[in-house]
Amino acid sequence: MRQHITIKDIARIAGVSTSTVSRALSNSPELSEQTRQRILEICRREGYRVNALARSLICNKTNVIGLIVPEVTNPFYAELSLGIETHARSLGYNVILCNGQNDAKVTEELFGFLISHQVDGIILASSQQDAGTMIQKLAPRLPAVLLGTPALVSGDEVNSVCIDNLAGGRLAAEHLLELGHRDIVYLGNRPNSLTHQLRLRGFTEMMEKAGIIPQVIDNPHGCSSIDIGCALSRKLFANGCSATAIFASTDSMALGVLQAADEYGISIPEDISLLGFDNIIYSALPKIELSTIDQRKQLLAEAAVDLLTRIIDSNEQDEFTHRMIRPTLVSRSSCRAPKK
Numbered sequence: 001m002r003q004h005i006t007i008k009d010i011a012r013i014a015g016v017s018t019s020t021v022s023r024a025l026s027n028s029p030e031l032s033e034q035t036r037q038r039i040l041e042i043c044r045r046e047g048y049r050v051n052a053l054a055r056s057l058i059c060n061k062t063n064v065i066g067l068i069v070p071e072v073t074n075p076f077y078a079e080l081s082l083g084i085e086t087h088a089r090s091l092g093y094n095v096i097l098c099n100g101q102n103d104a105k106v107t108e109e110l111f112g113f114l115i116s117h118q119v120d121g122i123i124l125a126s127s128q129q130d131a132g133t134m135i136q137k138l139a140p141r142l143p144a145v146l147l148g149t150p151a152l153v154s155g156d157e158v159n160s161v162c163i164d165n166l167a168g169g170r171l172a173a174e175h176l177l178e179l180g181h182r183d184i185v186y187l188g189n190r191p192n193s194l195t196h197q198l199r200l201r202g203f204t205e206m207m208e209k210a211g212i213i214p215q216v217i218d219n220p221h222g223c224s225s226i227d228i229g230c231a232l233s234r235k236l237f238a239n240g241c242s243a244t245a246i247f248a249s250t251d252s253m254a255l256g257v258l259q260a261a262d263e264y265g266i267s268i269p270e271d272i273s274l275l276g277f278d279n280i281i282y283s284a285l286p287k288i289e290l291s292t293i294d295q296r297k298q299l300l301a302e303a304a305v306d307l308l309t310r311i312i313d314s315n316e317q318d319e320f321t322h323r324m325i326r327p328t329l330v331s332r333s334s335c336r337a338p339k340k
Helices: 007-014 018-025 033-046 052-059 075-090 104-116 131-138 165-179 194-209 226-238 251-263 297-314
Strands: 064-069 094-099 121-125 144-147 159-163 184-189 215-218 245-248 273-278 291-294 322-325 328-330
Touching (some): 007 018, 007 033, 018 033, 064 075, 064 104, 075 094, 075 121, 075 297, 094 104, 104 131, 121 297, 131 144, 144 297, 159 165, 159 297, 165 291, 165 328, 184 226, 184 251, 226 251, 245 251, 251 273, 297 322
Parallel strands (some): 064 094, 064 121, 144 159, 159 322, 184 245, 273 291
Antiparallel strands (some): 291 328
16 A cells, blocks of 8 residues: 655655745745745655644634534524535535434533534524523634624524525515415414514514415424425315415425325315425426525625634624524415415
8 A cells, every 4th residue: 555645755755855845835925836846746746745734733723613403304594504515615625424313412422522523613503492402512712703693682692694584474474465375374383483483473573464374384303304294185175174375384394285285185276375494406497386484595605604704713602692684575376376
């Protein structure tokens, strides 16, 4: 097997000192461009790679950030993670992606793992009420950003980026009311999630202004998935559903509604309109065409990375920043005016 190439080997081959090789690798202006290019070419030819650990010990910075999401299989978090990684790389940072599995103990262990690997900062994507407290407890001195839960509302002293879920709920209600719906089901509320509480509050506020009390079906589980959406919808349809529209708390839940509706011979939107929340990539597929509230994932991703890297570079953690982004409505073919 080929031996590991060290900086001393490169210096010997190039006929220069190790400090000269270091200057070439760090783009030092003290070195001529011709010499630098000659050394870099030798590095490429010999397969030399910079020792990231050694460099981090010298610079006290790894240019690596940790990202913890509740479930990587969830399309929303998969797309969000890609946006975070892409934007972070454009700023010179690599990302370690971790799956919290919707488990507080696993998430706590991942904090320890990331801190032990000397990441420069952590983004925690979570909608749980105690997410801010978890950051304060597990990473009190490490730059961190909470993504998905509005710390400004919860009162946690952490930096946060989130969508305006209150406005999103209102937007959903306005759209269905404008279409003429009055008998509407809100499906999939998670009582233990501040994000979902705000989403429901915005929705019910607008409905009550119109003199309507919507039927709310809670999701007792710790996550929102297609399977859960399907199971809740089966119960709804089996008991006889008089509603003309369903607002699903997430697009994944809405996909579960579609599956259950197909099983019960219910046509969407002819028999019942369906509105989701997230605008995941599957929502725009030709046979789905789901109307939804767009969380603007790319903007969320960029805002979280920009905030975290700013904190890392400035090393200022005395004040906390809260960024709230307004969602938008994406109207497709799953919603229409109710039958008369």
